[in-house]
Amino acid sequence: MHKLLQLAGKLLSRNKLSILIYHQVLAEHDPMRPSEPTAEVFDWHMRLLRRYFTPLSLDDALHHLQHNTLPANAVCVTFDDGYLNNLTVAQPILAKYKIPATVYIATGFSQGTNMWNDRVMHLFADKDRQQISLQGKLIKLADWPQRRQLAQQWLMKLKYLPVGPRLAEVEQFYQENNVSEQTSLMMTPLQIKQLADTGVTIGAHTINHPILKVLPVAEQQTEIVQSKQQLEQWVGQPVNHFAYPNGVFDRDFDDTAVNIVQQVGFSTAVATDWGVSGMASSPHKLRRFTPWDRTALKFHARLIANMRQSQPL
Ligand SMILES: [Zn+2]
Numbered sequence: 001m002h003k004l005l006q007l008a009g010k011l012l013s014r015n016k017l018s019i020l021i022y023h024q025v026l027a028e029h030d031p032m033r034p035s036e037p038t039a040e041v042f043d044w045h046m047r048l049l050r051r052y053f054t055p056l057s058l059d060d061a062l063h064h065l066q067h068n069t070l071p072a073n074a075v076c077v078t079f080d081d082g083y084l085n086n087l088t089v090a091q092p093i094l095a096k097y098k099i100p101a102t103v104y105i106a107t108g109f110s111q112g113t114n115m116w117n118d119r120v121m122h123l124f125a126d127k128d129r130q131q132i133s134l135q136g137k138l139i140k141l142a143d144w145p146q147r148r149q150l151a152q153q154w155l156m157k158l159k160y161l162p163v164g165p166r167l168a169e170v171e172q173f174y175q176e177n178n179v180s181e182q183t184s185l186m187m188t189p190l191q192i193k194q195l196a197d198t199g200v201t202i203g204a205h206t207i208n209h210p211i212l213k214v215l216p217v218a219e220q221q222t223e224i225v226q227s228k229q230q231l232e233q234w235v236g237q238p239v240n241h242f243a244y245p246n247g248v249f250d251r252d253f254d255d256t257a258v259n260i261v262q263q264v265g266f267s268t269a270v271a272t273d274w275g276v277s278g279m280a281s282s283p284h285k286l287r288r289f290t291p292w293d294r295t296a297l298k299f300h301a302r303l304i305a306n307m308r309q310s311q312p313l
Helices: 002-012 039-052 058-067 084-096 116-125 144-159 163-177 189-197 217-235 255-263 296-306
Strands: 017-022 074-081 101-105 131-134 137-140 201-204 241-243 268-274 286-288
Touching: 002 039, 002 296, 017 058, 017 268, 017 286, 039 074, 039 084, 039 296, 058 074, 058 201, 074 084, 084 101, 084 189, 101 241, 116 144, 116 163, 131 163, 144 163, 189 201, 189 217, 201 217, 217 255, 255 268
Parallel strands: 017 074, 074 101, 101 201, 201 241, 241 268, 268 286
Antiparallel strands: 131 137
């Protein structure tokens, strides 16, 4: 069956590039994040890519895309945000299967502060806590599915607020409930450099992970340019790849950000719109895809099905 899918992929993937999105690779299962792959799951993902696909670095993929020379079933592996487990859990597995990868880092979270979404999740994750007060309302906490659902509801409520008010809300939740912060989930500058030294490509992902589209042009410029410069200083190499936070074209970013990204010299930029990219795609608006299937066959089939969407963004 895998062989058939590989063949289908060969036919569908002519000069098409698949780019996978990961965030965390967990050392152990986390009941608040059941869809994030564990080390065990990530291992079979990478084994499957090595066996039936052609994993490439973004630089090589871009070169082939522009020269119409992409090998069949070409795939890039990317990670968003800069989680520490990218270094401690994912990198050894990437090395084991010799899979090139790119990790996009939001530089504002490299000094010990967790991202706002993880801070919200943490509020609901303490299983000894039976209730929580949110904006003055007392809410009962029950089993994991209920806690996850509540966390998702609050994430959605806060997501499109400007960065300042959003952070203020999260602070308020922590104070209201006397919750202490979780230890840092993100890489420090030193750990980012360590990851770069293993051969993983470091890309930029803004400073504060804002929804770029709602920001004035000057602030978009600052978020994009300063994250690039900061990372270049930390890793001592040029940073040529960018990922738009949240990443849906037109909803989360528009041509304003695309133009800035292009002007400051990024060679590629990735969105989160699903599908694959082809020769007609702009290298600054590449599609990606989040694999979530629990069996190797479904995972493989989904990757092939994803190849049907190849309209340029
Ligand atoms: Zn992100």
